[in-house]
């Protein structure tokens with residue numbers, strides 16, 4: 001399902017940063033229902049900052065974020081109530097077990113196990129004892145089982161084995177096929193290109209390239225060396 005409606009979220013001429021220092025400059029982007037959009041870029045490009053300002057956690061310095069067509073400065077908790085899910089690094093309660101993490105997230109175990117049957121054996125395991133991949137399945141289950149309109153995910157697959165990365169990205173793709181819009185910050189460039197509909201490349205706080213995975217793949221080696229430098233952090237398996 002691609003490009004099926006009005007944008008869920010839009011940034012228009014958006015600048016944002018910390019204190020008085022802008023990190024993002026003049027950013028325009030959008031995510032529509034049913035599409036997976038990848039946000040790529042080298043370390044420090046401003047990818048996490050982009051998610052923070054889109055989520056409502058960080059206020060814009062200038063320009064605007066339109067969430068569900070509105071231009072107000074809705075804070076994160078209000079956007080969350082209205083269907084925005086934000087998954088950062090390992091967003092689990094490590095002192096609770098898997099089942100209680102789901103309960104706190106108001107997700108039933110049946111819903112979560114339908115998405116990730118792998119978690120069944122781990123329901124009574126403390127979330128702090130789960131593997132990195134299982135923790136991310138739990139975070140993603142908590143986010144996706146509440147059928148959000150938009151998922152913002154920051155390096156879901158950081159440090160995980162390739163098969164687990166595939167599993168997580170496939171879950172996002174399937175949710176998008178049912179109508180979710182997703183904006184994914186990902187280091188696994190080639191893997192995310194396999195499931196994305198569109199890509200933005202961010203460098204030094206500006207979007208330097210947009211296109212479809214097919215368009216980017218045609219020049220991927222050049223893009224990686226020109227725009228995604230810091231090769232050590234760009235896993236291209």
Ligand SMILES: Nc1ncnc2c1ncn2[C@@H]1O[C@H](COP(=O)(O)OP(=O)(O)OP(=O)(O)O)[C@@H](O)[C@H]1O
Pocket residue numbers: 018023041042043044045046047048049050
């Ligand atoms: N809380 C903060 N206070 C001040 N500066 C910050 C803060 N968070 C990030 N920055 C700065 O903003 C810039 C962009 O950081 P950001 O984390 O958005 O980049 P990124 O593209 O997500 O990088 P990475 O891939 O390394 O996570 C960096 O120069 C960083 O030092």
